[in-house]
Amino acid sequence: MQTSPGICQRKRRYETREEADAVAVRADVTLRTYKCALCHQFHLTSRTKGLRVPRTI
Numbered sequence: 205m206q207t208s209p210g211i212c213q214r215k216r217r218y219e220t221r222e223e224a225d226a227v228a229v230r231a232d233v234t235l236r237t238y239k240c241a242l243c244h245q246f247h248l249t250s251r252t253k254g255l256r257v258p259r260t261i
């Protein structure tokens with residue numbers, strides 16, 4: 205995923221995927237965890253278009 209520096213700085217950063225996933229599952233909306241190529245940490249995004257969403261049900 206392409207990430208612009210502006211988005212990277214605005215978004216909350218998580219040091220681990222586990223930490224980001226823990227926040228994502230508690231959110232009201234579907235969030236995806238992705239590793240940022242700029243800061244090498246993890247962000248959450250609500251944009252799921254183009255990302256494969258694994259079905260858990």
Ligand SMILES: [Zn+2]
Binds near residue numbers: 244247
């Ligand atoms: Zn970032």
